[in-house]
Amino acid sequence: PVLPIVLYNGENRWTAAQNVADLVEQVPGGLERYRPDLAYLLLDEGAVISDPEWSDHMRNVAAALFRLEHNRDEQDMLEVLGTLVEWLKAPEQTGLRRAFVVWIRRVLLPNRAPGMELPEFNELQDLHEVHDMLAERIKQWPERWEEKGRQEGRQEGEQRGIEKTARNLIKLGVLSDEQIAEATGLTVADVEGLREEDTQ
Template sequence: MNNQHDQSYKLLFSEPRTVRDLLTGFVREAWVKQLDLDSLEKVSSTFVTDDLRDREDDVIWRVRFGDEWLYVYLLIEFQSTVDAFMALRIMTYVGLLYQDLVKQKKLTQSGKLPPVLPIVLYNGGKRWNAARNVSELVQPVPGGLEQYRPDLPYLLLDEGAIVASEQWPKETRNVVSAIFRLEYHRSHQDAIELIGLLVQWLQAPEQTRLRRHFALWIKRVLLPSWVPDDEEAEWQALNDLNEVHNMLAERAKQWPEHWKQEGRQEGEEKARLETARNLIRDTSLTDEAIASATGLDVEQVTELRTELRH
């Protein structure tokens, strides 16, 4: 994922409505009902140390849990591959957060550390199969030494698995569910209808900023692959989610031919690349000769040759 995607996605989870829907829709545990969701506060970046502040894609919130605070550490993972040692990273980040809480004297009334809910939000294509507790990463040993292994699980939200499952919210007014479904939309029309639902759900004045964040995210994530190049500047000028939806509903009627042409061009490009690979494997032709025969750039052929050597 590019940095623009990362930042616009982070903005979505920097709004209380999104975090509220994340907790109520995807943390299926009884204690969630005891949270005072009206007390949600985003932890300021000035609150944490440089070590945590460098975690630019992570978002930290706190919410009242009875008379105490519960901290929600949301790690947004924009990687195409699964991190086998994610549980270790989580243990490190939670430890850093606790160090900050101690320094700031943000302890419970009894002088203990407040509870922290670590959540990993993953949107890669491959299903997540890494350890979900750091204890699983430590080699078990006999003789009682295993009791000293660290034990810290995290809550995994694998977007692709969630969208494919029947157990998670779909038609409910849950903006996080809508985000996941937009990322894995089955058709352009499905996505446009989802955006229309978001417009309905976020009409209240206090949701103005979240509507803008959605408009920004849609422009950066969905539209680049939808919109013809000669219309891109017009779309980037839009900042209102309702305007984005209305224009999408209208323009999408004109775009199928553009999408077909894009698909044809993509298919032709794949065919040229495959032909070049075959020529590299089966002949002694130079990169220049293969480029001339396939219509590719010489640099593309050189990169393919390098890839095939590994």
């Protein structure tokens, strides 16, 4: 048996026809039996997580996955992970637990904390361990983000200072672009670009 499924995770709700027949015009003269008729099961992630019929008591792993993708904040993410740990504790669900761990490491965490290195998660194999580690580490994320923001701000400020120095040297008109590039650490192309901007 074949079960056609559309797994949709867009921001807007799915509005397209759920049967190919609805997309094809009626054909005259007895040809309607050749008109394609194929329905598919729609799993619209946004609709599933906000639909009261998909509540926690149903223990639907797909709904939990969708909630993880669309979590509101770190606490919501931990809550869903805790629920998954409970639901998937049976020994026969080891493979599914491992699949969630891999997905969390490769997809969820990089999207949730972009640019943040989390090497401590690379060795974890069990969903319970991931939940516990996240519960501990999530508290530190705002501090890391703040530090990263400060570092990026410093780098941006340094870059602006270098560009200002290069612009001042250009205005003096004494040095060549190559000499200005050497003095500031910019490329010759960068200096030429600054010179062009200043003449406009």
